[in-house]
Amino acid sequence: MFLNKVMELNPSLVDAAIFFHKKGELLPDTYVIDMDRLALNAENLKKTADAESVSLYFMLKQVGHNPVIARLLTDMGYAGAVAVDYREALEYVDQGIPLGNVGHLVQTPKATLPKILSARPEIMTIYSLEKAQEIEHICSHLHMEQQVMLRVMDNGDICLPGQTGGFSLASLPEVVSSLRKLPHVHIAGVTAFPCFLYDEKRGTIFPTHNSSTVVKAAAWLRDRGIPVSQVNLPSATCSDTIPLIHQIGGTHGEPGHGLTGTTPLHAEKNCAEIPGIVYVSEVSHTEGGMSFCYGGGHYRRSHMRLALVGDTRESRVVPVRPPAEENIDYYFTLEGLHPVSESVIMSFRTQMFVTRSSVALMTGLSQGMPRISGIFTSSGQKIRGRE
Structure with missing residues (x-):
């Protein structure tokens, strides 16, 4: 829903999310907040x-x-x-x-x-x-x-x-x-x-x-x-x-x-507020001409539509499908075949408190010195890091 706007207006967040995922500091099913x-x-x-x-x-x-x-x-x-x-x-x-x-x-x-x-x-x-x-x-x-x-x-x-x-x-x-x-x-x-x-x-x-x-x-x-x-x-x-x-x-x-x-208006036009959140996953496996990335952060009204798959912001943007409503979101389906363990970045409507996701707070991005200052559960308990 917001991926194109994040890539347009806050590209350094996408770059940093990929970097820290590749570094192993961000696990799949983690929301990253700038x-x-x-x-x-x-x-x-x-x-x-x-x-x-x-x-x-x-x-x-x-x-x-x-x-x-x-x-x-x-x-x-x-x-x-x-x-x-x-x-x-x-x-x-x-x-x-x-x-x-x-x-x-x-x-x-x-x-x-x-x-x-x-x-x-x-x-x-x-x-x-x-x-x-x-x-x-x-x-x-x-x-x-x-x-x-x-x-x-x-x-x-x-x-x-x-x-x-x-x-x-x-x-x-x-x-x-x-x-x-x-x-x-x-x-x-x-x-x-x-x-x-x-x-x-x-x-x-x-x-x-x-x-x-x-x-x-x-x-x-x-x-x-x-x-x-x-x-x-x-x-x-x-x-x-x-x-x-x-x-x-x-x-x-x-x-x-x-x-x-990330109100619906922010997906359609440039507003005073700029999108500052992405969802990080990674390719788990492939089957039947499709790829599957780790889930856990699905919300029924998320309007999840696109995913960036790859090591850079210039990688592939592909359609993504959430699971059927009657199923658990173990995986999200990505169109096409993509290498196992590649980074997946999405941005969609969130209701984090109804997910099993982690929440990573990223600071220093505006100074070009991003770091993960803390990782929390979806209900606010600290997992690791400084506040």
């Missing part, structure tokens, strides 16, 4: 957001809940982490990373609430009154108050499979009445997902119906005296969408793919 480029992308996003009065929570599920990246973004002044699921939230608590938004897209299980609430998240997204009551119970014992954000939905909204949940606009009167009875829980925001999507025909990212639902909910709450401080409009947050967030009344975005320059 930390110099990620830092520049993050700075540009933050500058754009500041100019539009939009706050940013960083989302790192795509790059493996990585603590080094989390600390970098925290030091830059990002408002905290959006912990998409409770495991990520618990990891950040252990690492001392400030929690921004917890509970969206995955609600926080009851048993994890004491530890997560003790870390004082800025806001927690809830889908039900029952979850609010659980938060209230824990907060009363911790002698603290907690701001919550309502995930809202309405007819015409997009709901991706496996992500169902939230409060309908019609239910808001009952919801507000019930939440006002909880002294330690306060409504402070509204959100939904996805609030932006890429349209191939238009060649741009546009606000979805979900975003208008969020804005309507915020207006309804404010009209009833509820001080809504967060109108959170996630999905595809990048320098192109941050002005749109501001224009339609949003206050918060949550860059994930924007940090690595």
Whole structure:
């Protein structure tokens, strides 16, 4: 999906990935992140957001809940982490990373609430009154108050499979009445997902119906005296969408793919953010006129299409096929016959936390002195190297 753009805009990353694979420092099924480029992308996003009065929570599920990246973004002044699921939230608590938004897209299980609430998240997204009551119970014992954000939905909204949940606009009167009875829980925001999507025909990212639902909910709450401080409009947050967030009344975005320059928009045009991530594999064997490279990093919506096979950036670019959805991604299929153990470089849409891949952080590339500064699991645990 992004291979051509990486080769065009960040060719030294491809060269370095091949070099370190040949050197034996990068094993197959490893994502390599250009930390110099990620830092520049993050700075540009933050500058754009500041100019539009939009706050940013960083989302790192795509790059493996990585603590080094989390600390970098925290030091830059990002408002905290959006912990998409409770495991990520618990990891950040252990690492001392400030929690921004917890509970969206995955609600926080009851048993994890004491530890997560003790870390004082800025806001927690809830889908039900029952979850609010659980938060209230824990907060009363911790002698603290907690701001919550309502995930809202309405007819015409997009709901991706496996992500169902939230409060309908019609239910808001009952919801507000019930939440006002909880002294330690306060409504402070509204959100939904996805609030932006890429349209191939238009060649741009546009606000979805979900975003208008969020804005309507915020207006309804404010009209009833509820001080809504967060109108959170996630999905595809990048320098192109941050002005749109501001224009339609949003206050918060949550860059994930924007940090690595890999939203769908980045595959089609040159944006302010430059792609800074590649996937490293190597040819395992050949059979039936095809070659097979090691897998492990597949995500069903990755749009994996092309692979660079060989020892240099001028080597062969060939079509690549992921396995059928019902099969484990032991291997990816490469068109043509290629020598066993040759390097394979790809770049596609990532969701690293659902893979078994390793994550390598590369520093010094912008100075022409690249090194692998650390290798981590897909959920952020260090395997080796310095931070």
